[in-house]
Amino acid sequence: MNANTLWSLRLGFSNRQANKIEEMGIEKFLKQSFSTRYKEQLPSFIDSEPKTLAELKEFKLNVKNAVSEEQRKILKKQINNSIEFKKWWIAKMQDNEYPLREKMVLFWHNHFVATSQKVKVNYWVYQHNQLLRENAFGNFKELTKKIIRTNAMVRFLDNIDNKKDKINENLSRELLELFTIGIGNYSETDIKEGARALAGLGLGNNEAKYRRQFEDQSDKTYFGKTGNWKSDDLVDMIFEQKNIPYLITRKILKWFIYDSPPEELIKYYGDYFRKVNFEIEPLLIKIFTEEYPKKNAGSKIKDPLLFIIQLTDELQIKEYGNGLIAIFLKQQGMDLLNQPNVKGWDGGNLWLTSQIYLQRNKTVDMLSSGKILSRKTTEQNTEVVTAIDRNFEKTNVAVAFDSNENNKQIIEELCNRLLFKTNDSMQKDMEMILKYDFDAKEANAPNAVLRLFNYIAKTPEYQLL
Structure with a gap:
């Protein structure tokens, strides 16, 4: 795999940016990525969502007072909006000419976890997501201050239950353990005192706010300093610690x-x-x-999102919608907006368990043969569609190659694009697919190259970048 393709995958979600990196150089490409803009207009799926505490109260009252059929409709619409949220975000990842910002949004999303399933209010989850987008390349300390004052975070980590006479330590603990400094660099006293400082920080209209009747106004001692600290003070003191970076x-x-x-x-x-x-x-x-200049290819297992977007790009599939990508991600353990726990997706070897690897290979076979889920299937609730429910439609697929090349040149072309390394055994296998007398101009040549791609995409080496 050449360096530009490798870094297009690392800094985005496919190899679409490989030529830009080669033409511009890595530094100019990065500067262009940092200067990208994003739309601040509310997406349409948020229009009908409650956006203030008063609207949320009214929404809950309507659900409570509705008869069962009406309740189902209201709740189904909320679930569908959550699905539209995923599709909207996947589109941003795919459509951006310089996708590094969305790659960082996904990184922060997995760092400052606040799942849709627990927060339950799509507008708060959207606010959280948009805050990560706005601050993707900004200051880590300032982002931390903002995040812990979002409605999504105080709801997700139960700080709405943290009151001076009934302390909840969840947000205080994760602020230290998972968000900033890590285990071994703070004491249990810091957690307890931090929780007292966060007492009363609850839901607000645009962001979390302190409620005086639930605040602890007494002094707290945090990392050796004593005062009537609040959330910003905690973050400032954490970022003074030696091991913070x-x-x-x-x-x-x-x-x-x-x-x-x-x-x-x-x-x-x-x-x-x-x-x-x-x-x-x-x-x-x-x-x-x-x-960038180092020989470090093959040091990371592709996450499911990178795997599926690269796969559909290589096969030039236009009909593979974002709802299908959302289904695939959930099956692979990377459900957007819904990590399994507050630690987020661990990644690494967990992205390539035997079950996940088998699912990936079946997906390669399915898509290489031009099979995609039918429109009827994808219109169902994408959260509950399973492999058993699948009804397939056919679509045209093709893998790009140079028809002026011979078999070994085409094998090399695909390997440079797709694999971080090959060996003699793989080379022999690939030459059995594209034999020495292969003619790239013949009518059946694209099908032969497609078979070659199918072989490559199911190798362990293809799973790495």
């Missing part, structure tokens, strides 16, 4: 390049992150430009 640099390296990032790189980039005052953009520039 390393949790996030580890996760960024793991998200983009290495499933097991070297400790020396975690510290090296972490020290730089502190030096630039926790600004994400310069950190990403340093990481990507310094890792």
Whole structure:
């Protein structure tokens, strides 16, 4: 696999940007990626959602007072809006000329987890998602302050139940353990005192707000400092700690390049992150430009989203809708907006269990043969469609190749595009598919190349980047 294709996959969701990276160079490509704009207009699926506490109260009252059939309709519409949310986001990932911002939104989404299933209010989940988009390349400390004051987060981590006379430690604990500094760098006292500082931070109209009757106004001692601290104060003190940069640099390296990032790189980039005052953009520039020349291909297993978008792109499938991608992601354990727990998707080897690998190979076979789910099937609730329910339609598929090349040249062309390495055994297998007398101009040549692609896409090496 050539470096530009590799980094197009790493910085996006397919190899569509490989030529741009080659033409512009990695630094100019990154600068262009950072300058991308995004629409702030509310998507249509949010229009009918409650957006204020008063509207939410009215919505709940309508559900409560409705007869069973009306209740089902109201709740079904809310579920469908959640599905439309996923499709809307997948479209943004696919349609963006410079997709790094959405790749970072997905990273932050898996760092500051707040699932749709628990938050239940689509508008709050959208606000959370949009905040990640706005601050994708901004300041980590400031983003942390904003995130813990979203309705989605205080709802997801139960801070709405955190009151001065009944403390709930969930948000305080995850702020330290998962969001900022990591296990081993704080005490149980810090968790308890932090929870007291967060007491009373509950739901508001546009963001979470403190309610005076539930606040703890007494002094708290946090990381050795005593005062009547609130949420921003906690974050400021956390970011003064020695080990603050390393949790996030580890996760960024793991998200983009290495499933097991070297400790020396975690510290090296972490020290730089502190030096630039926790600004994400310069950190990403340093990481990507310094890792780009290295021979580090094959160091990461593709996540399901990258796998399916690359697969449909290579097969030039136009009818494979975003609802189908959402179904595939859920089956593969990467359900957007609904991670399995507050830790998010662990990734790494968990993206390639025997079951997941089998599902991927079946999907390769299905799509390579031109089979996609029927429109009728995809119009069902995509959250509950299973493999047993599938009804298929046929579509045209094709893999791009140079018809002026011979068998070995076409094999090399596809390998450079799809595989981080090959071996003699694989080469022999591929030459059995495209034999020495293969004529790329014959009418059946595209089908032979399609068989070659099918073989490549089911190899363990194709699962890596």
